[in-house]
Amino acid sequence: MTSDKAGTPATIALIATEVGVSITTVSKVLNGRTDVAAQTRARVEASLAEHGYRRRSRRPPAVTGHIDLVFHEFDAAWAMEVLRGVEAVTSPARVELVISQLDGSHRPPRHWADDVLARNPLGVLLVLCHPTESQRRQLHRQRIPFVVLDTDSATESSVPTVGSNNFNGGLLATRHLLDLGHRRIAVISGPADVLCSRARVAGYRSALDEAGLPAEPGLIRYGHFTGETGYEHGLDLLDRSDRPTAVFAGSDMQAMGLIRAARRLGLRVPADLSVVGYDNVPMAEWSATPLTTVDQHVQDMAGTATRMLLDLARGVAVPMTRIDLVTELVVRESTARWEPRDATA
Secondary structure: OOEOOOOOEOOHHHHHHHHOOOHHHHHHHHOOOOOOOHHHHHHHHHHHHHHOOOOOOOOOOOOOEEEEEEEOOOOHHHHHHHHHHHHHHHHHHOEEEEEEEOOOOOOOOOOHHHHHHHHOOOEEEEEOOOOOHHHHHHHHHOOOOEEEEOOOOOOOOOOOEEEEOHHHHHHHHHHHHHHOOOOOEEEEEOOOOOHHHHHHHHHHHHHHHHOOOOOOHHHEEEOOOOHHHHHHHHHHHHOOOOOOOEEEEOOHHHHHHHHHHHHHOOOOOOOOOEEEEEOOOHHHHHOOOOOEEEEOOHHHHHHHHHHHHHHHHOOOOOOOOEEEEOOEEEOOOOOOOOOOOOOOO
16 A cells, blocks of 8 residues: 555545545545546646555456557558557457557547546557647556657657667668769658658658758748659649659659659659658569668567567566667669759759
8 A cells, every 4th residue: 555755545535635635525636527527637746646545456457458549640551561560469468459540640639548547458558649748647557558659759758669760761762862863852851840751851851961952942831641642742743844853752552643643744753753652561573663761660669569568468567668769771663773864963
């Protein structure tokens, strides 16, 4: 049983008296209920933390049950790779999945933790989304572990996370195009407010800087990791006299949209335009022009995160809370050496 600073057992009644609220209110906070005023909740949380209060009951070692798999949004190709990686671990362990998505948001809504607690999963695996501080406390008090699968490589050390090295991915992709003789290289990345998008662009900038080339603002584009974004930016970038001869796309779907735009404008890939994607989803290898791409080993990331989550659910301490997988370039047929042929080279 936890005790206060004087050695007196820290009970719910003691916390309620100290804060000046009812025992019911303290119980609601402990059980993750949201029908408590924010100011009151904050005072109760502060008192609980000061006394080091923890629930007496312990969750038994987890061997069967389900985990919640939460996507920030469903992307058919990328999400399927995540799902394959997760199921490769959960299926042999006879652990089921409850799958949901947040319609593109990177933060769950306020009621989310209440729904999770009602399902009482072994744990929660969040893909490209993060619980709020309040939601973390709710999960922690109910002894429900969570792990974040996030490619931004910058979550807090207290949050168990599996990611990849996005800066290196952007660096590898751009160096490859430079080695092929390209000098006008554009980049299409994901949302500007998402760190993995900016990290890939930072790798692109670093490679250009190594080659003594400026990073032209007009050749740096942001959007969504979708084929539509690749297509729209592709039409704009390629329908100009000073068009780039190569483009590094922040996802394979963007790259495929870009290739479609190039074909609409009468450009051949890779004879007129070299394209590098990102993710190495299966269709990248089997598209009409097999795609050169950066492999961030999505299935391995997902499997590693799932194993970490199941260890935490069983009460096994994990040796590290931050794992970054390496990225590597997979060269196929969408890139080729550029020989200057006209003023656009």
